[in-house]
Amino acid sequence: MADLQMSALGMIETRGLVAAIEAADAMVKAATVVLVGTEYVGGGLVTVVVRGDVGAVKAATDAGAASASRLGEVVSVHVIPRPHGEVEAILPTGATRGGTKA
Structure with missing residues (x-):
């Protein structure tokens, strides 16, 4: 797999x-x-984040959303093909609750 930052x-x-x-x-x-990682935003919202090649990430989010929707509510699904390097600073690095480690 390519460098995760790319x-x-x-x-x-x-x-x-x-x-x-x-x-x-x-x-x-x-x-x-x-x-x-994951981010627990509050109000029951949980965001799961993955990285990989564009095609793999698209396939993964499609499968993940379909599977999760059978158990609960999917609020949002999004793929960013080439995120800017400065976005790295706000990405979760593991399980966090309200921005702090769980």
Whole structure:
């Protein structure tokens, strides 16, 4: 896989942890992507972030969203093909709750 800083960024936001875990599991099983981390925003919102080649990230987010929607609510799905380097500063580096390590 290409350098993670040069790879696509895929995000799925769900309402509830169970759907987020299902999305993460489906994404890493569906394509060659790296699970970057999760962000617990509050109000039950959980965002799961993956990196990889554009095609793999697109396939992973499609599979993750479909799988998570069977268990709960998928709020948003987005793929950024080539995120700017400064975006790295705000990406989760593991499981966090409200911006702090869980």
